[in-house]
Amino acid sequence: MLTKRIDGKARAKRLLADVAAAAAALKAGPGIVPGLCAVLVGSDPASQVYVGSKGKAAVAAGIQSFQHRLSETTSEAELLALIGKLNADDRVDGILVQLPLPKHIDPQRVIDAIDPAKDVDGFHAENVGRLWSGGRARALVPCTPYGCLLLLRDASPALAGAEAVVLGRSNIVGKPMAALLLAENCTVTLVHSKSRDIPAILRRADIVVAAVGRPEFVRGNWIRPGATVIDVGINRVEISGGKPKLVGDVAYAEAQGIAAAITPVPGGVGPMTIACLLRNTLIAACRRRGHAEPAV
Numbered sequence: 001m002l003t004k005r006i007d008g009k010a011r012a013k014r015l016l017a018d019v020a021a022a023a024a025a026l027k028a029g030p031g032i033v034p035g036l037c038a039v040l041v042g043s044d045p046a047s048q049v050y051v052g053s054k055g056k057a058a059v060a061a062g063i064q065s066f067q068h069r070l071s072e073t074t075s076e077a078e079l080l081a082l083i084g085k086l087n088a089d090d091r092v093d094g095i096l097v098q099l100p101l102p103k104h105i106d107p108q109r110v111i112d113a114i115d116p117a118k119d120v121d122g123f124h125a126e127n128v129g130r131l132w133s134g135g136r137a138r139a140l141v142p143c144t145p146y147g148c149l150l151l152l153r154d155a156s157p158a159l160a161g162a163e164a165v166v167l168g169r170s171n172i173v174g175k176p177m178a179a180l181l182l183a184e185n186c187t188v189t190l191v192h193s194k195s196r197d198i199p200a201i202l203r204r205a206d207i208v209v210a211a212v213g214r215p216e217f218v219r220g221n222w223i224r225p226g227a228t229v230i231d232v233g234i235n236r237v238e239i240s241g242g243k244p245k246l247v248g249d250v251a252y253a254e255a256q257g258i259a260a261a262i263t264p265v266p267g268g269v270g271p272m273t274i275a276c277l278l279r280n281t282l283i284a285a286c287r288r289r290g291h292a293e294p295a296v
């Protein structure tokens with residue numbers, strides 16, 4: 001079987017163009033300019049890169065970008081006070097606090113403090129509850145799993161009734177991915193570190209979403225022939241004598257000829273996350289102002 005490479009970069013470019021067109025129409029019509037504020041605490045190098053790229057992508061799409069880069073020693077009370085200010089700031093439609101936070105700050109308390117209407121990460125209990133209780137239309141949906149769903153819709157002939165296996169039960173990817181696939185009428189299995197015989201569970205899957213953060217964890221012979229594979233992993237592995245290399249959670253080369261379609265790393269899920277974040281910001285801006293949502 002020839003395995004199709006799912007081009008997330010191209011799909012994200014299309015979504016970004018749709019978001020930019022909708023943002024331009026909002027500015028020209030009702031005069032709304034959506035605003036996104038990213039908050040970074042500390043100096044984690046990967047988080048600095050992510051926050052920088054989110055800001056640049058926002059500006060390119062016609063979304064106003066605000067950033068707060070706070071020192072590692074910022075207290076939880078100071079961070080909560082900033083969130084209170086951003087909740088009250090009418091220019092800000094989306095608030096994103098980059099995770100992970102330093103150990104002395106409780107991430108759940110911070111997420112709980114964000115106005116759910118501005119929670120463009122979709123991590124607040126109100127948005128999580130709406131997603132799981134079937135009210136996806138009114139939820140803000142977490143960006144990475146929503147990006148995976150858009151790629152799956154393009155790549156997979158039928159989601160209804162399909163056996164979907166999600167590897168990893170994080171609040172950021174695994175759990176919301178399971179909720180989205182359930183809403184598409186898949187039969188969903190959520191696999192985690194305590195699951196027994198993971199290869200056997202995977203061999204039943206028509207759809208695999210891997211989000212465990214372990215380099216090439218999923219081997220080729222675990223994949224059912226004809227399955228669609230979405231690889232959320234971004235793992236940096238050292239190469240002796242060479243530059244570090246990015247690999248996913250799936251052994252990409254081994255999946256060739258077995259999977260019907262697979263996302264590469266990089267260039268698969270990664271670019272979709274930022275595009276979905278800007279889409280959420282646009283949606284939040286419209287909902288907060290009682291304006292009809294653009295169909296992006």
Ligand code: GUN
Nearest residue numbers: 096097098099100121172
């Ligand atoms: N860290 C890793 N992924 C994410 C994400 O989607 N949102 C935020 N805020 N932090 C992250």
